[in-house]
Structure formats: C-alpha cells, structure tokens
Amino acid sequence: MNASIEQAAAKGAIVTPAVSVEIEGVNLSYGDNHVLKDVGLSIRPGEFFAFLGPSGCGKTTLLRLIAGFNQADTGRVTIGGRDISALPPWKRDVGMVFQSYALWPHMSVRRNVAFGLEERGVKRAEVDRRVDVALGLVGLSHLADRRPSQLSGGQQQRVAVARTVVVEPKVLLLDEPLSNLDAKMRVQVRRELHELQQRLGLTTIFVTHDQEEANSICDRIAVMNDGIVQQVGTPMELYENPVNLFVANFLGTANILDGRIASDSRHFELDGGIVVAAGGDIPPGSKLVFRPQHAVLAPADAEGAGIAMSCIVTGREFLGASVRYLVTIGTKPVAIDVPFQSGRDLIEISAPASVRIPQRSLLWLSN
Ligand SMILES: Nc1ncnc2c1ncn2[C@@H]1O[C@H](COP(=O)(O)OP(=O)(O)OP(=O)(O)O)[C@@H](O)[C@H]1O
Numbered sequence: 341m342n343a344s345i346e347q348a349a350a351k352g353a354i355v356t357p358a359v360s361v362e363i364e365g366v367n368l369s370y371g372d373n374h375v376l377k378d379v380g381l382s383i384r385p386g387e388f389f390a391f392l393g394p395s396g397c398g399k400t401t402l403l404r405l406i407a408g409f410n411q412a413d414t415g416r417v418t419i420g421g422r423d424i425s426a427l428p429p430w431k432r433d434v435g436m437v438f439q440s441y442a443l444w445p446h447m448s449v450r451r452n453v454a455f456g457l458e459e460r461g462v463k464r465a466e467v468d469r470r471v472d473v474a475l476g477l478v479g480l481s482h483l484a485d486r487r488p489s490q491l492s493g494g495q496q497q498r499v500a501v502a503r504t505v506v507v508e509p510k511v512l513l514l515d516e517p518l519s520n521l522d523a524k525m526r527v528q529v530r531r532e533l534h535e536l537q538q539r540l541g542l543t544t545i546f547v548t549h550d551q552e553e554a555n556s557i558c559d560r561i562a563v564m565n566d567g568i569v570q571q572v573g574t575p576m577e578l579y580e581n582p583v584n585l586f587v588a589n590f591l592g593t594a595n596i597l598d599g600r601i602a603s604d605s606r607h608f609e610l611d612g613g614i615v616v617a618a619g620g621d622i623p624p625g626s627k628l629v630f631r632p633q634h635a636v637l638a639p640a641d642a643e644g645a646g647i648a649m650s651c652i653v654t655g656r657e658f659l660g661a662s663v664r665y666l667v668t669i670g671t672k673p674v675a676i677d678v679p680f681q682s683g684r685d686l687i688e689i690s691a692p693a694s695v696r697i698p699q700r701s702l703l704w705l706s707n
C-alpha cells in the first residue's frame with residue numbers, strides 16, 4: 341500500500357487538520373441497563389486511540405454516541421472544541437466503519453466508494469477525482485470495477501475504509517474492523533490501517549477487545565469494563581502501571597497472589613506462610629501482582645537480589661523465545677517466563693526452586 345499512498349499524496353490526498361474529541365460526563369442507559377457510567381475522555385488531535393474492553397462493556401455504544409447514532413442521558417461530546425451533542429450523524433464530520441463493513445453488494449467498488457459523495461451532491465468530476473484518491477490510498481485502484489462479493493475479507497475492509505475517508509471526515513471511528521479477518525490478515529491490515537492513519541493524520545478511534553491489536557498500533561488506550569473507563573494510557577503505561585486488578589489482567593498475563601497485610605502495613609503474608617517485604621506501605625485490600633517475565637527462576641539454594649519465594653516447579657511450556665514455567669508458591673499457581681537459550685539446561689519438573697523478583701516489579705493492586 342506504500343506506493344499507492346505516495347501517489348495519493350502526490351495527487352493531493354485527503355488531508356484535513358486534525359481535531360480533538362472530548363467526551364464529558366456521559367451516562368447512557370438502555371431502559372434500566374446503565375451502559376455508560378460517567379465516561380470522560382480527551383482524545384488528542386491526530387491520535388490513534390483505542391477503546392479496549394471485554395464484550396458488552398459499552399465500546400460500540402460509546403462509538404455510536406460519538407457518531408450520533410446514540411443519544412446520551414447526560415454529558416456532551418465536542419469535536420475540535422465544538423459541541424456536537426445535538427447534531428445529527430451527517431453533520432458531525434465523523435466517519436464510521438462498521439464491523440460488518442455494510443457494503444452495497446450490487447454496486448462496484450468504485451460506486452460503493454462514490455456513494456457518500458453522490459448523496460452529498462458533489463459534482464461528477466470531483467467525485468471521480470476523490471474516489472480515485474481514496475482507492476489509491478487503500479491500494480484498490482486495480483479492483484475498482486469488482487463487486488464486494490468478488491473481494492477477499494481484507495479487500496472488503498479496505499473498501500469500507502475508502503468509502504469512509506472519501507467524504508473527508510475529521511474523525512474516523514473503527515468498530516472492530518479486523519474481526520472478520522483471519523489471524524495473518526489481521527496483522528497485515530492493521531499495519532495498513534496504521535500507515536493510512538499516519539498518512540492522513542486523522543484522529544482515529546479504534547474499538548477492539550484484542551489487547552495485542554490495541555497495543556501494536558494505538559498511541560493510547562482507554563480500558564473499559566462494565567461501562568466505566570478504568571484507565572487511560574499508552575500501551576506501556578498500562579502494562580507497567582495498571583491501576584487495578586482488572587487492567588493488570590486484561591493487558592498481558594499477571595500473577596495475582598492473595599494474602600494478609602501484616603499489622604505494620606509493610607509485609608504481606610502469603611497463603612502457605614511465605615512473608616514478602618513490600619519496601620513501603622501496602623494499600624488496604626491489595627493483592628500481590630507481578631508479571632511472568634519480571635521474575636527469575638533459580639535453583640532453591642541460589643543466592644541473589646530481590647524478593648525470594650520458594651516454589652515447586654509443576655509444569656513447563658515452550659513458547660519459542662521463552663519457556664513458561666508453571667510453579668506453585670505456597671498453594672498458588674504462578675507463571676514465570678525465562679528467556680530460552682539454546683543449550684542451557686531446563687529446570688526439572690517437581691524440582692524445588694526459588695522465584696526472585698526485584699522489589700520495584702511488585703505491584704499492590706485491588707479491584
Ligand atoms: N440497542 C440496544 N438496546 C438495548 N441494550 C443494548 C443495545 N445495544 C447494546 N445494548 C447493551 O448494552 C451493553 C453494551 O453493549 P455494546 O454493544 O456497547 O458492547 P461492546 O463493548 O461493543 O461489546 P462487543 O465487544 O461484544 O461488541 C450490553 O449489555 C448490550 O447488551
């Protein structure tokens with residue numbers, strides 16, 4: 341798609357100044373189902389922003405609210421500083437790509453892309469020019485005369501994107517646009533989408549329940565659960581400093597250990613009698629959380645720095661770049677990832693061993 345983008349840029353591609361999107365104090369209910377709960381988000385001009393969360397948490401509802409297909413009970417949405425809450429969808433300068441693509445089956449690719457411009461009464465020559473640019477942007481110029489049924493899933497997805505960007509929206513909304521594609525295509529098309537978004541500099545909101553997808557292409561992510569924004573941050577911020585157990589669990593694998601906070605608030609007694617020094621005050625109600633790759637697995641008698649917890653190795657999974665050891669600390673199963681080095685001995689199953697974690701890698705989190 342690179343070459344097509346270059347050509348499109350040379351022809352004067354569809355570029356509008358990037359705008360911010362502000363969502364303030366939004367509540368929305370379907371009957372007595374309170375779906376969005378006091379949602380507030382600031383999305384920066386030109387940002388590739390993700391709504392990430394499990395099925396049913398309200399992602400599509402929030403996207404449709406921005407597009408104007410849903411009305412909030414309270415709160416407002418502004419785009420580029422302008423309150424658009426009262427505007428109908430077609431006056432919002434927002435383009436939405438639906439999960440189903442919703443292409444017209446009886447129309448060619450070219451006519452599908454032209455449709456929105458024709459509806460707006462744009463002159464024929466201008467329609468042709470803009471459709472050519474949009475098809476070039478998504479690398480589909482050579483398939484312009486095909487019907488959607490004669491295209492692969494990935495190609496149909498690109499038609500849906502072309503059809504949306506051709507009307508020059510200020511904000512692009514993508515609702516799980518890759519969910520109909522197989523694993524390999526998903527990776528390819530998500531890179532293409534990212535490239536296109538960078539080229540157009542278009543403020544984009546991308547809905548997904550796939551953390552890898554959000555991590556790989558988005559500047560920042562809002563993690564949602566049950567209609568509540570749990571945390572907003574870059575993929576790395578969310579991974580390294582999750583605010584609660586939900587975010588820690590949703591972004592990557594997290595080991596979570598129950599225990600009792602000692603009366604001095606600085607020690608944590610795990611089930612099985614192991615005591616961990618926190619190096620500071622432990623917030624009330626916390627559990628001990630750490631990532632599999634932040635710990636080191638060593639022979640039981642090995643010396644070393646950090647917090648040491650004795651464990652028994654119960655299983656082993658070869659993951660390619662690393663080996664995931666399944667161990668039991670006290671009574672609790674835990675995963676430890678060790679980089680795989682060819683020729684190095686693996687730790688035996690059933691062996692007593694020691695898990696060591698730098699104190700700074702311990703997280704103290706609650707729900
Ligand atoms: N039109 C509707 N009428 C009533 N309830 C609805 C409607 N649309 C969605 N809901 C409910 O609102 C909640 C949020 O739905 P939404 O479609 O926003 O979730 P989502 O996060 O997009 O989930 P998914 O990942 O499965 O697409 C769900 O409980 C859903 O059943």
Ligand SMILES: [Mg+2]
Pocket residue numbers: 399400401
């Ligand atoms: Mg949805």
